[in-house]
Amino acid sequence: MSKFRTVWVLGLWLAVSVLAAGQSAAQANTAHQVVRDTTSRVMSVVSEADGYFEEDPDRYYEQIQAILDPVVDYRGFARGVMGPYATSERYRSLDKAGRALLKDQLDRFTEVIRAGLVHTYGKGLLAFGGSRIEISDPAEDQKDGAPVSVRQLVFSEEVEPYVVMYQMGRDRSGEWKLRNVIIESVNLGEIYRNQFQASAREHDGNLDLVIDNWTTTEVDT
Numbered sequence: 001m002s003k004f005r006t007v008w009v010l011g012l013w014l015a016v017s018v019l020a021a022g023q024s025a026a027q028a029n030t031a032h033q034v035v036r037d038t039t040s041r042v043m044s045v046v047s048e049a050d051g052y053f054e055e056d057p058d059r060y061y062e063q064i065q066a067i068l069d070p071v072v073d074y075r076g077f078a079r080g081v082m083g084p085y086a087t088s089e090r091y092r093s094l095d096k097a098g099r100a101l102l103k104d105q106l107d108r109f110t111e112v113i114r115a116g117l118v119h120t121y122g123k124g125l126l127a128f129g130g131s132r133i134e135i136s137d138p139a140e141d142q143k144d145g146a147p148v149s150v151r152q153l154v155f156s157e158e159v160e161p162y163v164v165m166y167q168m169g170r171d172r173s174g175e176w177k178l179r180n181v182i183i184e185s186v187n188l189g190e191i192y193r194n195q196f197q198a199s200a201r202e203h204d205g206n207l208d209l210v211i212d213n214w215t216t217t218e219v220d221t
Contacts, residue, residue, distance in 0.1 A: 031148040031168045031176050032138045042067065046125045053126060064122040072117070073177040078110040080180075081192040085200065085207060109211045116214075134161075147179065 045067070049060045079086045086106055091099055136151035147169040153161040167180040180189040196210060203209040 029176075030138050031150050031166070032135060036135055049126060060126075061118055061122055064125070065118045068114075068118060071176070071178060072114075073171070073179065074114045074117075075106070075110045076177075076179070077189070078113045079106060080189055081113070081196050082106065082109065082207075083193050083197060085196075105207045105211060109214070112211060112214050148176075 045060075045063050049063075053060050084090065086102065091102055094102060132155040134153040134155075138148075147167065150166040150168065152164040152166065154164060155161045162184055164184075165182040166178065167182070168176050169179050171177050180187065182188070196214075199210045199213065200207065203213075
């Protein structure tokens with residue numbers, strides 16, 4: 001695993017888990033406060049896994065999944081990855097049968113995305129522990145209800161820290177949800193969306209085949 005890929009995995013891990021404690025926090029908390037309060041909890045889970053992962057990996061993945069499920073908008077992420085194939089305009093243009101099919105495809109792809117994030121990136125977390133992490137302060141002109149980008153610095157053996165940007169927003173109930181993550185200018189959402197569209201072209205627009213053959217792309221340099 002390259003240095004860039006490992007940091008990318010770390011960044012994704014932190015991005016999808018920093019909101020975990022926010023489920024019990026007051027809605028007045030900023031995204032930055034939630035990030036600071038919950039990063040230590042996630043790192044604790046990873047640290048403890050060293051003692052049991054080889055014998056009981058399911059236990060570890062269940063803990064990771066328990067953190068991710070309440071805080072990641074898997075369906076919104078999956079819909080964004082599907083791009084023009086899952087827009088509201090396309091949905092409205094379909095007949096009743098077509099709408100039912102698209103809904104089923106989005107449901108299935110959401111589960112594919114969920115499983116991929118939990119297992120592929122959950123395993124990558126085991127390589128980390130004790131990393132120094134700094135999180136930016138909120139901008140003074142930040143508006144209530146507006147999407148927020150949280151800048152995080154991940155320090156390693158390199159001279160310069162890696163920069164991770166978390167794009168977050170509140171859902172209808174006012175809780176923070178992960179929308180996207182950008183690591184050193186690599187946009188995860190765009191990578192997946194390009195992968196989906198390329199696969200759709202390869203399969204002549206057959207989304208069922210795209211979903212059935214989906215594999216998580218690894219970012220490498």
